[in-house]
Amino acid sequence: MKYRKKLFKTKNPFDTHNTDELFYLAVKENCQYQYSHSAEYKTIMDGMSFNPDSINCYDDIEKLPFLPTLFFKNHNIFSMPSYKILIKATSSGTKGKFSNIGFEASGLLCGLKMVLKTGHRRNLFSPIPVNYIIFGYKPHRNNKTAVTKTAFGATLFAPAIRRTYALKYSKGSYVPDLEGVINAIEKYSRSKFPVRFMGFPSYTYFVLKMMDERGMRFKLKKGSKIMLGGGWKQFYTEQVEKTILYDLAKKVLSIDESDIIEFFGAVEHPILYCDCKNHHFHIPAYSRVIIRDVKTLKPVENGKTGLVNLITPMVKATPILSVMTDDLGVLHEGRECGCGIESPYLEIIGRIGLKDIKTCAAGAAEFLSGVEL
DSSP states (O other): OHHHHHHTTOSSTTOOGGGHHHHHHHHHHHHHHHHHHOHHHHHHHHHTTOOGGGOOSGGGGGGSOOEEHHHHHHOOOOSSOGGGEEEEEEOOOBTTBOOEEEEEHHHHHHHHHHHHHHHHHTTOOOSSOEEEEEEEEOOOTTOOBHHHHHHHHHTTSSOEEEEEEEEEEETTEEEEOHHHHHHHHHHHTTSSSOEEEEEOHHHHHHHHHHHHHTTOOOOOOTTOEEEEOSOOGGGGGGOOOHHHHHHHHHHHHOOOGGGEEEEEEETTEEEEEEOOTTSOEEOOTTOEEEEEOTTTOOBOOTTOEEEEEEEOOOOSSSOOSEEEEEEEEEEEOGGGTOSSOOSOEEEEEEEOOHHHHHHHTHHHHHHHHTOOO
């Protein structure tokens, strides 16, 4: 896939303006591959009367049929044999259902290039060893979730001295160990090395709040950072404003807001969205985001709320070229941010229920429910 290879070689990871033509060519290239290598994907495209050869310009991308993330939670669908798939990662699951996404070597190489360029822009890489606190799952052979793999991967940004996990596997399930985390933070605070925190913002907030209530105050070494990802999940009713979390981090750990980084992503769309200094998720050159009207599914203009449609040609092993999430979002003009990055940025408003998704995407959902896989 020569166009995909060129796209992921783009020097500026946020140069969406000058990569439009290359992006559409990579999308067409990927769509043609999926169409010819996945009988299920071909059935879906034919059922929607869509042919990859009809993608003839950048504007045609919005016509590309999308697959709802719910579809991947109900069907395993791949575009190459298992022996060519190096990694399979799953979503965290919705009511016991989860997506199972495959990644081939060339797609993983593209992902590595993306992470190196994006991480460099946010000063995530350091040769100085650090102690890690992971507000997520400790790796286990029974855990294949992407969020676990991603959290561990983030501990490679700087050499790891130790890794302490908030969620530990015990007797067939994960159990929170927040007291253990607090003890580790107290221990690491006496080290001459920085501390990096990575994982769910919910558990990060819970621990900081517990420490604040106990009057615990630490001045962590320069280079300490908090990296947030994975969302609030089942704790959405307890979600707080970001500024509250930032203030707690400064008060308890002496970590400035400039050293708090947030990530956004999904196993069905493995693009690294890393926030800018103003904490906005600018769209990288390797993907495009279309906000669609919740009733008509037609694209809406920037500044209006709708369903988030994510597009990337990164992966060949699974047809995740264009996916529809159950997130509501708004796409803003890049200049509104003020950080200097010109690409548009995505604001996630919230998540709508599965019943609403079925209603909004009735046409696609009705067809896909009848696809025999």
